[in-house]
Amino acid sequence: MQSIGERLEEARKRKGISLREAAEVTKIRSDFLGYIEQNKMDFSLPEIYKRGFLKNYARYLKLDYDKIMTDYNAQQLSKSRLGKKAGTEWFGQMEVKKTEGEELTDHSESEEPTSYGRITAKPARAEEADTNEDGDEADKTFYMKIGLVFVGTLALVFVVFGLIWAILGSGTDDTAQAPELSDNAEITQPADSTPAIVDSNSFTLFAKGGSVYVTVTQKNDGSRIYRGAIEVDSPLTLDKNGPVEIVFTRGEHLVIETGDELFRPAASGASQITID
Structure with missing residues (x-):
């Protein structure tokens, strides 16, 4: 076999x-x-x-x-x-060898035979106990490893969800400025701070020669009118109630029309301008 x-x-x-x-x-x-x-x-x-x-x-x-x-x-x-x-x-x-004199002296004590079978029982039990202990120890180690893997995976999931939540939260933050989010541009200098005096309650933004990312905020109450990109040949007309502040990324590409007036910001690159 x-x-x-x-x-x-x-x-x-x-x-x-x-x-x-x-x-x-x-x-x-x-x-x-x-x-x-x-x-x-x-x-x-x-x-x-x-x-x-x-x-x-x-x-x-x-x-x-x-x-x-x-x-x-x-x-x-x-x-x-x-x-x-x-x-x-x-x-x-x-075998226990004895002399004839010892056999005669211990004859009465040797009537009951000595049992050697009990001697082998103890080592056998000890061997079985060691085997069981090894098996139990291996089981404990195995389950401990599984527990550690589970805890580590759970912690990783929490960390990933925390990062996603933080990214989404920062993306909806109203205090963030549009130029930093879109073009990573830095405002080097503000445009002419003197407000442009106009009579109309609406204005139009044009992109000439390249797209521009803008954020338009109502200065009276701080509400945001618009935030996004203006593409070439896609002008954007907005209504306003009082002065508005326009933060932009590429002043050289931005053209503003208010009423009958058409003008560009005084500064190129990332800056801001206020119109009344």
Whole structure:
């Protein structure tokens, strides 16, 4: 009857798969796979990992992994029984030699035979306890790793949502100036601060030679009339109630029409102007 390792090795070779290829797919080190195929399951890993490796390898090779695990459990149980039997035979072969005088003196005390079977029970229990402790420790470590990964993922999600919220909040801030948001321009100098005197309650903004980003604010109450880009050949007409302040990015491309008057800002680049 083939051993577990022989069945795994035969299935792998029948599929034409090398140990390195199997290790890359199963994420199990190739030396561990070699030990498994040689039936050397005594490598230094907890039992829970050995069982996991064996099950994953059998599943990868399209074998009946339930049958493989059943045979492995039977093999481990057989080894455990052989170990206990060997210990019992070793202790059973011990003989206490006494002289004839000691036998006569201790005859009454030696009527009850000494039981050596209890001596082997303690090491066996200790070995089983160590195995259970190793398995419990491996389970605790595994669940602890899962918990850390979950907490880290949750924290990352909160950080990402916080950043998105901060970006959206800064984008809707009414105190932000239009030139800095659109063209990253800096206002080098204000335009002529003397308001342009006009009689009309409406005005038109033109872009000549290039688009201009503007923010138009009503000075009486600070309300924003318009904020956005003015494209070439797409003039924008706005109504106003009293003086308005216009902040712009490219003064050399901006033309303002109020009533019958048509003028440009005195400053080029990013600046601002007030019209009445």
